[in-house]
Structure formats: C-alpha cells, structure tokens
Amino acid sequence: MLIRVEGVSFRYPRAKEYSLKNINLKVRKGEFLGILGASGSGKSTLCLTFNGIIPHSIKGEFKGDVYVKGYNTRDTSVARLSTIVGLVMQNPDSQLFNMTVEEEIAFGLENLGLNTEEIKRRVRWALKITGLEGLENEFPPNLSGGQKQRLAIASVLAMKPEVLVLDEPTSQLDPLGKEQVLSLVTLLNKKQGITIILVEHNTEYLLSFADRVIVLDKGEIILEGKPKHVFEEVETLERLGIKIPASVKIAHELKKRGILKKAALDEKELLYEILDLFRRVP
Numbered sequence: 001m002l003i004r005v006e007g008v009s010f011r012y013p014r015a016k017e018y019s020l021k022n023i024n025l026k027v028r029k030g031e032f033l034g035i036l037g038a039s040g041s042g043k044s045t046l047c048l049t050f051n052g053i054i055p056h057s058i059k060g061e062f063k064g065d066v067y068v069k070g071y072n073t074r075d076t077s078v079a080r081l082s083t084i085v086g087l088v089m090q091n092p093d094s095q096l097f098n099m100t101v102e103e104e105i106a107f108g109l110e111n112l113g114l115n116t117e118e119i120k121r122r123v124r125w126a127l128k129i130t131g132l133e134g135l136e137n138e139f140p141p142n143l144s145g146g147q148k149q150r151l152a153i154a155s156v157l158a159m160k161p162e163v164l165v166l167d168e169p170t171s172q173l174d175p176l177g178k179e180q181v182l183s184l185v186t187l188l189n190k191k192q193g194i195t196i197i198l199v200e201h202n203t204e205y206l207l208s209f210a211d212r213v214i215v216l217d218k219g220e221i222i223l224e225g226k227p228k229h230v231f232e233e234v235e236t237l238e239r240l241g242i243k244i245p246a247s248v249k250i251a252h253e254l255k256k257r258g259i260l261k262k263a264a265l266d267e268k269e270l271l272y273e274i275l276d277l278f279r280r281v282p
C-alpha cells in the first residue's frame with residue numbers, strides 16, 4: 001500500500017468546523033484514484049495531507065495518521081515526502097517562478113544533490129514526456145495555459161515521485177489545455193505506471209480512466225468504489241451538484257421507469273441497451 005490515511009480529521013487554525021472528518025483511505029501502487037466533491041467539501045485539504053503540508057506547514061488540529069510508503073507523515077519532512085508524492089495545483093502561474101522552461105524543471109533537482117548529468121537526463125525526460133521539447137528556452141509566462149500546467153507537472157515529475165497528486169489541474173484551462181493535461185495524466189498512469197490521485201470535475205474522463213473514485217461531502221467520504229458503481233448513485237451525486245454524463249443520466253431514468261434493465265456508462269452502452277430493447281419487442 002503506497003498511501004494509507006487512517007482516521008484523519010483536520011481543523012484549520014481558528015476554523016469552527018473540521019474540514020476533514022475521520023477519513024480512511026488506501027491507495028495502491030499504480031492505482032488511479034479520482035476525487036469528486038462540491039466546492040468546500042475538503043478535496044484540497046485532503047490533497048495537502050498526502051505530502052505532509054498538513055500538518056507540517058499548515059498547522060491546526062490534526063488527528064489520525066497518514067502513511068506514505070510506510071513513513072508516518074508526522075515524522076517525515078515535506079522535502080522528503082515530496083520525493084515520493086508530487087503535488088500539482090490548480091493554478092500553474094503560482095507554481096512557476098524561473099526564467100526558462102528548462103530552469104523551471106531543473107530547479108527542484110538542484111536541491112536534491114543530484115549530479116549535473118543526472119539533472120540533464122531528468123530534465124530531458126520530463127520535457128519529452130510532457131511534450132514540451134523545443135520550448136526549453138521559453139519564458140514560462142509566455143506559454144499557453146495547457147503548456148504551463150504541463151510544465152508544472154514536468155517540474156514535479158523530474159523529482160521522480162511515485163505518486164502524482166493533481167488538484168483540479170484543468171480548472172483554469174481552455175478546452176485544448178484541458179485535453180492536453182488529461183491525456184498526459186492518462187499516459188503517466190497507463191504507460192509509466194505512476195500512481196495518480198486526481199481531483200477533477202470531468203466525470204466522463206474519470207469514468208473512462210480512474211480505477212476508483214471517492215466522493216467527499218462536508219469533509220467525509222460518502223461514496224467510494226469503481227466509477228461505474230459510484231455513478232449509479234445519480235441522486236446523491238446530483239444533490240452534491242456533481243455533473244453526470246448525459247448518457248448515464250438517461251439510462252438511469254429509463255432504468256427507474258423499468259424500461260432499461262441495466263445502467264449505462266456512456267453513449268455506446270446506452271445505445272446497445274436501447275437496441276436490445278427493440279430486439280425484445282415481438
């Protein structure tokens with residue numbers, strides 16, 4: 001087990017309410033975990049417990065334990081944890097502060113005490129995998145939104161983390177940028193075997209690529225399981241304002257009315273169900 005969250009509750013300093021309430025969660029090596037939940041449900045707070053920012057940098061009332069590769073985050077520095085858990089946030093601008101793309105990627109590596117050859121190797125690898133080759137000498141603020149977010153991911157990847165935690169990485173991007181970033185996330189998980197924890201509102205994407213999803217509500221995990229099972233809870237998800245793919249919703253309504261026998265996860269499945277219906281008509 002790569003990450004174990006055991007009975008974690010967290011209250012920010014001076015906050016009245018707990019932002020996380022008795023969270024229990026395990027993440028396996030190589031797994032792709034999606035996190036869903038309304039705004040303010042605790043998604044970002046949970047992400048900050050994976051690399052020790054909570055409780056080390058953001059103090060407050062922290063109960064329970066988080067283990068990363070067996071290390072209790074309470075006893076392990078954020079610097080150390082960052083070599084295992086890479087965190088990418090919503091706004092790429094807040095994570096980029098070097099003069100060139102190449103320097104941005106190399107920046108964190110210099111602090112790891114790696115030799116120049118190894119740094120060069122890792123920078124080249126990170127540029128290649130994120131599709132930023134050719135932009136080495138570009139000034140980061142001049143990049144497109146999707147390129148900036150891929151650069152933020154490249155900088156984190158160069159540290160060779162085992163887990164990549166991405167907190168709404170596409171929310172500030174245009175449709176092309178969103179697609180670039182989500183394709184990259186899929187590639188990193190399926191081809192590079194990197195464990196992914198992704199907060200993302202694109203439910204179609206999670207249905208296709210996540211191995212498991214959790215749904216947070218007011219700091220608690222209220223649903224957990226394979227995407228196709230979680231997305232059967234249409235009423236609960238709608239109550240939380242979570243967008244449900246149209247085909248899933250249509251199938252759900254038809255099933256409720258006894259017209260379809262099974263739920264459907266996408267247009268193709270819905271179409272098959274409907275065709276099957278006609279086949280059954282004498």
Ligand SMILES: Nc1ncnc2c1ncn2[C@@H]1O[C@H](COP(=O)(O)OP(=O)(O)O)[C@@H](O)[C@H]1O
Nearest residue numbers: 012015019037038039040041042043044045046
């Ligand atoms: N720095 C903070 N201080 C006090 N309360 C906070 C802070 N950050 C977040 N919160 C509160 O914690 C709850 C969860 O927030 P957050 O984890 O950001 O949710 P999400 O990422 O799902 O939108 C919210 O009620 C929010 O107001």
Ligand SMILES: [Mg+2]
Nearest residue numbers: 043044045167
């Ligand atoms: Mg958030």
